[in-house]
Amino acid sequence: MTDQPDPLRIDFHLLDRQIVDAAGEPVGKVDDVELTLNPATGRLQVTALLSGQQVLGERIGGRLGGLLAGIARRLHPVEHPPPLRIDLTHVASIGSAVTLTVHRDALPTPPLERWLGDQFIGKIPGAGHAGQ
Amino acid sequence: MRASDLIGRPARRPDGTVFGRIADVLADREPDGTWTVYAVLVSNSQRLRLFGYERPEITGPWIIARLASALQGPLDEIPIADIGLPNVI
Numbered sequence: 001m002t003d004q005p006d007p008l009r010i011d012f013h014l015l016d017r018q019i020v021d022a023a024g025e026p027v028g029k030v031d032d033v034e035l036t037l038n039p040a041t042g043r044l045q046v047t048a049l050l051s052g053q054q055v056l057g058e059r060i061g062g063r064l065g066g067l068l069a070g071i072a073r074r075l076h077p078v079e080h081p082p083p084l085r086i087d088l089t090h091v092a093s094i095g096s097a098v099t100l101t102v103h104r105d106a107l108p109t110p111p112l113e114r115w116l117g118d119q120f121i122g123k124i125p126g127a128g129h130a131g132q
Numbered sequence: 133m134r135a136s137d138l139i140g141r142p143a144r145r146p147d148g149t150v151f152g153r154i155a156d157v158l159a160d161r162e163p164d165g166t167w168t169v170y171a172v173l174v175s176n177s178q179r180l181r182l183f184g185y186e187r188p189e190i191t192g193p194w195i196i197a198r199l200a201s202a203l204q205g206p207l208d209e210i211p212i213a214d215i216g217l218p219n220v221i
Contacts, residue, residue, distance in 0.1 A: 008167055010135045011156040033135035035157075035169060044212060046159050046167035050134065059136040088167065 003093035010046065018097040019051060019086065021104040028084060030098060031056040049091070049098065051084040075115040084108060137218050143174040144216040152176045154215075155207060169212050177205035 005013050010033050019027040028051035036047040054076075057069030084107060092101045109117075121127055138157055142150040152174040159167040 004161065006161055007170075008159040008161070009156045009173075010159065011139050015135070015139075035133045035135060035138075037133070038168075041168075044133070044169040044217075046169065059134070089165070 003095065004091075005094060008046065008094070013094055014049065014098065017094075019049065019100065020097050021100050021102060021107075022092070023103060024099075025104050027086075027100065027104045027107060028052070029056075032059050032083075034085065046088060048088055049086040051086065055083040133218075138172065138215075141218065143172065143210065145214065146216045148216060152208070158209070171209050171211050172215055174208045174210050175205055177203075 008014070014030045014033055017030050019030060021027050030049050031052060032050040032055045033046060034048040034050055035044045037043070038045050052072065054069045054072035057065040057067070057072060059065065060068065086100065086107065090100050090102050092099045135157055138154050141154055143152045143154050144150050153176070154172045155175040155177075156173040157169055158171045158173065159169045162168055
């Protein structure tokens with residue numbers, strides 16, 4: 001990363017921030033952050049950003065969180081869908097938004113966005129010719 | 133393990149006693165570019181979302197900083213080694 005706060009405060013600097021790709025296109029929000037115990041050092045490392053409605057629901061907890069996570073599971077073709085995981089090595093900078101070094105096409109499509117595309121957007125006449 | 137397994141959860145000493153709630157997790161950048169968690173911010177306040185005025189580089193406007201401090205209450209920076217981590221790793 002070329003531009004980042006030091007120290008990094010996970011809640012203040014990362015959670016709920018917009019994620020944008022290298023071209024400035026929105027990718028999602030930082031709904032949670034993955035921490036991994038390094039077996040060599042025995043210390044916790046910040047390893048990835050997690051994004052998606054199910055991750056957000058699990059973070060919020062309670063009835064509302066359960067509802068969010070349940071809807072996300074329902075919309076996804078896989079029973080236990082993995083979250084959108086963005087390795088921290090793909091983060092270029094952390095500011096008012098988190099900017100990635102990669103384009104959003106290289107990342108999996110969030111389940112809600114895919115479902116909306118399949119059920120509604122894709123059925124609009126001319127939706128397949130968006131580039132024209 | 134996720135950050136949400138720590139943030140907002142009771143801060144426990146390794147012996148299990150609770151001494152506040154975890155308001156934020158602090159990480160330092162290592163020379164190899166990785167980020168290592170070194171401490172947590174612990175608060176006794178019910179309001180756990182921080183305003184940002186607790187950061188030493190933020191000095192004003194003083195009246196908002198005072199208000200934020202009054203609402204937030206004191207924060208303690210506790211080394212991560214002194215925290216009993218949840219059994220989710």
